[in-house]
Ligand code: NAD
């Protein structure tokens with residue numbers, strides 16, 4: 001299936017389905033990337049051994065010249081240092097302004113290789129070949145970049161891909177925890193924008209967790225199109241795009257407080273979304289949604305409780321900082337109904353404290 005994403009910069013297709021990597025030459029041809037275009041395939045040392053050779057051979061058999069550059073797997077590769085090293089590889093390979101970058105991997109490779117493409121010779125085109133479920137999120141929106149010792153994603157740019165080819169078969173080798181991690185953002189996309197999609201996810205969670213290609217294709221397509229719709233209405237984060245941060249205010253606080261890598265991003269956001277639903281209930285903004293949110297997330301193998309010894313004052317402090325809000329007042333994305341959220345400013349501290357307590361409790 002194909003989704004066309006329209007941005008101010010360009011319009012590009014996202015192809016989603018099983019076995020699509022073998023059709024990559026045709027997709028490249030469709031966007032005008034002929035065999036004269038020199039290609040640099042960037043991947044990591046976990047994904048590379050599984051798929052890079054296949055991609056390279058497929059392209060080489062049609063006459064493309066492809067260099068492969070591999071970085072270490074994991075968030076640690078998103079650094080200026082790796083960017084510089086990749087630049088060296090590109091220069092040595094003779095990649096010029098007419099060249100192109102292929103990003104084969106998860107969000108880390110997508111962000112790093114995308115930023116390389118944004119910066120190399122002031123910008124060359126790039127193609128995303130996502131291999132994680134979470135990368136359905138990062139393949140839309142055009143945000144690329146690397147981390148700084150003082151903060152995640154602190155150095156970056158907006159650079160839209162020319163094409164995304166999401167072969168859902170690659171997800172079969174993805175560790176279970178990473179599958180759940182990715183579903184957190186799929187569920188988020190449903191909860192912020194599409195009650196029908198929420199119901200569909202509830203009904204299909206079993207076959208989705210089994211990674212059946214048809215429902216998986218559908219879920220990735222819906223997730224991408226919701227993100228694309230939100231982003232296209234608000235390309236530079238002015239207002240609407242904030243809804244994509246549903247569950248992220250508490251999520252980011254949890255991730256940071258636990259120490260990055262302890263909770264996966266999706267796990268932290270899952271608890272954050274349950275918290276947001278509870279807060280919506282506490283403030284009388286929405287009908288009861290917390291239990292339902294919990295059930296959906298559980299079905300995708302995600303945590304829904306605040307387990308671990310977190311200090312409430314520390315979490316509150318981090319949540320205030322996250323949105324640069326004033327003392328004693330918080331900004332959250334909160335639900336109004338199933339599949340509908342909005343930004344709420346000036347939330348007081350007491351209900352947030354109640355939610356943190358409730359998140360530690362049992363099945364209430
Ligand atoms: P990731 O790229 O680190 O992948 C997770 C792990 O799975 C890695 O160890 C990787 O080697 C491995 N892996 C990937 N695909 C595999 C496969 N098919 N089979 C086996 N192993 C595989 O992490 P991620 O969760 O995909 O992405 C997280 C990153 O995405 C973060 O850096 C985050 O900041 C970024 N992100 C960016 C955006 C954006 O808009 N640009 C949005 C969301 C997240």
Ligand code: ZN
Nearest residue numbers: 185248265269
């Ligand atoms: Zn997120």
